[in-house]
Amino acid sequence: MSYDEIYKLAIEHGFFSPSCEIYSDFQAGFWEYGPLGVALKNNYVNLWRRELVRRDGMVEIDGTQIMSKNVFVASGHLESFADPIVVCTKCGTTTRADRMISERAGISLPEGLPEQEYDALIAKHNLKCTNCKGDYGRVKRFNMMFRVGIGPKDDDAYLRPETCQSIFVDAPRLFKTMRLKLPIGFAQFGKSFRNEIAPRQSLVRLREFYQCEIEVFFNLKKADDQAKFQDVKDVKLPIQRADGTFIEVTAEESVSQKIVPNQLVAYYLALLKEFYDKTGIDTKRARFRELSPEDRAFYARSAFDFEVQTSLGWMELVACNYRSDYDMGRHGKVSNHDVTVPDDNEKVLPHIFEISMGVDRSIYCVIEHAYAKENDREVLRIKPQLAPIVAGIFPLVNKDGLPEKAQHIYHSLKRDFPVFYDESGSIGRRYRRQDEVGTPICITVDYDTMKDGTVTLRDRDAMSQQRIKIEEIQNHLSSLVRLQD
RNA sequence: GCGGCAUUAGUCCAGCCUGGCAGGACGUCAGCUUCCCAAGCUGAAGGUCGCGGGUUCGAAUCCCGCAUGCCGCACCA
DSSP: OOHHHHHHHHHHHTSEEETTTTSTTOOTTOEEEOHHHHHHHHHHHHHHIIIIIITTTOEEEOOOSEEEHHHHHHHSHHHHSEEEEEEBTTTOOEEEHHHHHHHHHTOOOOTTOOHHHHHHHHHHTTOOOTTTOOOBOOOEEEEOSOEEEETTTTEEEEEOSSTHHHHHHHHHHHHHHTTOOSSEEEEEEEEEEOOOSSOBTGGGBOSEEEEEEEEEEEOGGGTTOOGGGGGGTTOEEEEEOTTSOEEEEEHHHHHHTTSSSOHHHHHHHHHHHHHHHHHTOOGGGEEEEEOOTTTSOTTOSEEEEEEEEETTEEEEEEEEEEEETHHHHHHHHHHTOOOOEEETTEEEOOEEEEEEEEHHHHHHHHHHHHEEEOSSOEEEOOOTTTOSOSEEEEESSSSTTHHHHHHHHHHHHTTTSOEEEOOSSOHHHHHHHHHHTTOOEEEEEOHHHHHHSEEEEEETTTOOEEEEEGGGHHHHHHHHHOOOO
């Protein structure tokens, strides 16, 4: 199950494909979801809503993708979401200034120096372009946010680089109008945008991508007082610690052994793991990787990445960041709004724990982990709840009224379930076609159907068959796709 | 962004070195066959040979530039 095989399957069957591909000026890092991809993504997001949003009693919003400049002044992205780069005046080669200087001058540099300091260091060490020995220009910051010009005056605004900023700016109103109390999770599914220098591997590193983000607002004083924690205290958490050691402990042990900072964090890590179990991604090949201070995002005070093993190596699907009171503190200051929240007669500046999920990458992993190549067939063993098509419906042969009967069944089901009718090729060929796109069940109308009103149900994984009555199909499909604990 | 390799039908690839009708397999479609697990028979459709420029009587083929993809570096959901 290599990346190439998954990629081929995906573009051949309409899971995903490059954006704007018929034009030669199409840009890297933009990908479309086709019909099956959309279905899979919708199912995935609905599972997230069930297992995280509703399970924990969160509230979901849908914010705009374009946000005003001051949002990012406050968030720090205008300042910090940028790499210092320097361009050679002669050959135009672009280099990362901080890395280039520390490598060639043999010194280690602190993060976030002003640009002039880099210029001074380049002059002091007499550094010239490695490519052509030309002089470097002034050090600039390359910001990974996409700027957009609003209206005829082209006013500055930005495409959000993370969906959570919408949550932060909406939270003050939501607390007042939705009768919310700490702790509360805000959830959002939507697009974010980052002007990556090197997008790669289709859904894995995009410039325009989906996130399912959860921002849990809480009172720091009560972070170890989580009633809900009882539900998940025995969930096993595989943790790769910042020092490189690996340990598998229960959520309860992770707190008592001070591996994670508090109950609240452990609770959500456990919830997240239980969610991924239900996506069909193999969580035996997953871990929470604790990030060292150097590896963390600029806003994070402690961080665990949820990573999964794939053919491309360990892939980071979710960033779990403890963002402290940084976000609401900054937005309060810059907007000059009171963003504190009443909690037990005290005004609290909420602390935030975030579960920031890369949806596209997760979709890729769902497909890769479900894919199996057997002797003479390819099969996606995707969970029925996530399957783009729930059932294929076929006539065994194309005569004697079988197609009409099968079509009748198809029409009776199509508004309640994503079902697919096919009468082309041999029956075995049709089963294999559905195997390749992960359809869990195929329903075949044969001569017995005409006599006794039963159909064959053919199972994708076991390739076994059973007969059920036509009237039972509806219930059978319902129980197949029902999300269960 | 740098370095290496690549880009020809929906997919995988041959053709390129040595310029001269754009091909194969699989897939798809139509028909035949078929009472349950692909690749049986007959036929068909499907191509700006990544884009742009140059050399040439003539370019998929040679040269230059760009884009995209893969791998490595770096960065990240």
